[in-house]
Amino acid sequence: MLDTGLDGRTVLITGSAQGLGAALVRACHAEGAHVAALDVDEAANRALVERLDPAGERIRPVRADLRDPAALAAAYDDVRAWRPVDVLINNAARPLARTLWEITPEEWDDVFAVNLRAVFLLTRAVGADMRERGFGRIVNMASVAGQTPRPTGAAYGTSKAGLIALTRVFAAELAPYGVTVNAVAPAMIDTPMVRSIDPEALAELTAQVPMGRIATPEEVARVAVFLASRETFVTGATYDVNGGVLMR
Numbered sequence: 001m002l003d004t005g006l007d008g009r010t011v012l013i014t015g016s017a018q019g020l021g022a023a024l025v026r027a028c029h030a031e032g033a034h035v036a037a038l039d040v041d042e043a044a045n046r047a048l049v050e051r052l053d054p055a056g057e058r059i060r061p062v063r064a065d066l067r068d069p070a071a072l073a074a075a076y077d078d079v080r081a082w083r084p085v086d087v088l089i090n091n092a093a094r095p096l097a098r099t100l101w102e103i104t105p106e107e108w109d110d111v112f113a114v115n116l117r118a119v120f121l122l123t124r125a126v127g128a129d130m131r132e133r134g135f136g137r138i139v140n141m142a143s144v145a146g147q148t149p150r151p152t153g154a155a156y157g158t159s160k161a162g163l164i165a166l167t168r169v170f171a172a173e174l175a176p177y178g179v180t181v182n183a184v185a186p187a188m189i190d191t192p193m194v195r196s197i198d199p200e201a202l203a204e205l206t207a208q209v210p211m212g213r214i215a216t217p218e219e220v221a222r223v224a225v226f227l228a229s230r231e232t233f234v235t236g237a238t239y240d241v242n243g244g245v246l247m248r
């Protein structure tokens with residue numbers, strides 16, 4: 001059994017209200033961590049927190065739209081006044097299935113504001129505090145879409161490729177200070193994002209996965225928890241959690 005050392009630590013998770021984010025909240029809470037759960041969807045986020053931690057002892061819901069840098073800074077101020085953050089999981093993303101020929105400049109900017117600029121701003125703020133304290137674990141949720149091209153992955157895939165690059169740069173900058181930065185690159189996960197795909201198209205995509213199925217959110221969350229563990233010599237890595245769909 002892996003001793004994650006998360007008991008008593010504080011984890012900030014973005015995009016916590018549903019899908020993988022909710023599984024990450026559950027996994028970190030089960031490890032004994034305090035969790036700041038940040039999402040723009042206040043109602044769904046509160047409902048999750050009330051289910052998992054009705055007394056509000058170890059999970060704090062935080063509302064912010066990650067596209068708004070001022071709201072993001074205020075949300076982080078709120079979290080750090082609650083507890084210093086030991087682990088940051090940048091999980092929120094805006095999916096968008098459009099070809100290069102369809103996408104509008106506004107859509108392009110919106111995807112990048114959530115998937116990349118918010119990660120840069122939040123990691124810089126949290127990472128500066130971690131650097132000062134000499135410890136931190138940062139995990140970025142990338143995607144196989146950032147590793148191999150898909151016809152409709154114009155902005156989404158490019159933002160995830162950028163996220164993998166950003167992971168390495170932050171890892172290099174923070175390595176001397178006890179702060180590790182890694183990425184996870186899943187293929188399809190059984191979340192609301194994927195359940196909204198047309199069933200026939202989903203069956204076709206699933207058939208292309210060597211393991212013959214899509215991932216559960218818990219399987220992906222487990223890898224993120226491993227990367228967030230106290231004892232680790234892993235930094236700057238991208239962990240593929242894709243059932244064999246891309247082997248490199």
Ligand SMILES: NC(=O)c1ccc[n+]([C@@H]2O[C@H](COP(=O)([O-])OP(=O)(O)OC[C@H]3O[C@@H](n4cnc5c(N)ncnc54)[C@H](O)[C@@H]3O)[C@@H](O)[C@H]2O)c1
Nearest residue numbers: 015017019020040065066091092093143187188189191193
């Ligand atoms: N689902 C998949 O198959 C899959 C595959 C590969 C990678 N991923 C990645 O895993 C992560 C989680 O995916 P998911 O399927 O759980 O997503 P999801 O769409 O189900 O949930 C995303 C959450 O992020 C929140 N969010 C979106 N924009 C926000 C904003 N501007 N400010 C604050 N919160 C915002 C949403 O409210 C939602 O709760 C994402 O980074 C995604 O790119 C998912």
